[in-house]
Amino acid sequence: AQKITQTQPGMFVQEKEAVTLDCTYDTSDPSYGLFWYKQPSSGEMIFLIYQGSYDQQNATEGRYSLNFQKARKSANLVISASQLGDSAMYFCAMAGLRTYKYIFGTGTRLKVLA
Amino acid sequence: NAGVMQNPRHLVRRRGQEARLRCSPMKGHSHVYWYRQLPEEGLKFMVYLQKENIIDESGMPKERFSAEFPKEGPSILRIQQVVRGDSAAYFCASSQDSDLYEQYFGPGTRLTVT
Numbered sequence: 353a354q355k356i357t358q359t360q361p362g363m364f365v366q367e368k369e370a371v372t373l374d375c376t377y378d379t380s381d382p383s384y385g386l387f388w389y390k391q392p393s394s395g396e397m398i399f400l401i402y403q404g405s406y407d408q409q410n411a412t413e414g415r416y417s418l419n420f421q422k423a424r425k426s427a428n429l430v431i432s433a434s435q436l437g438d439s440a441m442y443f444c445a446m447a448g449l450r451t452y453k454y455i456f457g458t459g460t461r462l463k464v465l466a
Numbered sequence: 467n468a469g470v471m472q473n474p475r476h477l478v479r480r481r482g483q484e485a486r487l488r489c490s491p492m493k494g495h496s497h498v499y500w501y502r503q504l505p506e507e508g509l510k511f512m513v514y515l516q517k518e519n520i521i522d523e524s525g526m527p528k529e530r531f532s533a534e535f536p537k538e539g540p541s542i543l544r545i546q547q548v549v550r551g552d553s554a555a556y557f558c559a560s561s562q563d564s565d566l567y568e569q570y571f572g573p574g575t576r577l578t579v580t
Contacts, residue, residue, distance in 0.1 A: 395573070395576065396573040397557060397574070399571070454499075454569060456509045459508055
C-alpha cells in the first residue's frame with residue numbers, strides 16, 4: 353500500500369529565511385512521482401514541484417527545491433527566501449505508475465513571520 | 467488555454483437535498499478524477515473516469531454518491547440525500563491520455579450541508 357507521511361502539522365519561519373517541510377513515503381511501485389502542492393486560504397491547489405523516482409537530479413522550480421533521498425524514502429520541500437505570501441498549507445503527494453490515484457499527506461501549515 | 471473548471475465554487479444544501487458538482491477538464495484531457503478534502507485533512511481519491519466509463523470508484527461511498535463523465539459535457543459528481551458529514555471541498559483533476567502522472571486540479575467546490 354502507498355502512504356505519505358507529513359509529521360509537521362505546523363511550522364513557523366522568519367521572512368527571508370529558508371524552511372524545509374518534511375515528507376516521507378512508502379510504496380512498492382518501482383516507478384512513481386512525488387509532488388508538492390500549496391493550498392492558500394482561498395482553497396485552490398497550486399502545483400509547486402514534481403520529482404520522478406528515476407530522476408537523477410533533485411527538482412528545482414524557482415524558490416522551491418525538492419530534497420529527494422530515495423534510499424530514505426523522503427521528499428522534503430525546501431523553500432528559500434520565504435515570503436509572507438508563502439503562508440499556506442502544503443501537501444506532499446505521490447502517484448505510482450500502476451496506481452494513478454494521488455495519495456496525499458495530511459499537510460503542513462506554514463506561517464511566515466514578518 | 468483554460469484550466470480545469472469546476473462549478474459551482476460554493477454550494478449550500480440542506481440535509482436530504484441533492485448536490486450536483488460539475489467539472490470541465492482541460493481541453494484535450496479525457497481522464498477525470500474526483501477527490502474529497504474533509505476539513506483539516508488532505509485530499510482523498512474518490513473516483514476515476516474516462517469518457518463514458520468509470521474506471522475506478524473504489525474511494526467513493528457505495529451509497530448516495532455517483533459520478534459520470536458523458537461523451538459530451540462535463541463530469542458530474544452527484545450526492546443524493548446529503549448529510550452534514552458530506553460537507554467538504556470536492557476537487558476535480560484531469561489528465562491527458564498518456565500522462566497519468568500529471569493531474570491538473572480545478573479550484574474545487576466547497577459543499578456545506580446545513
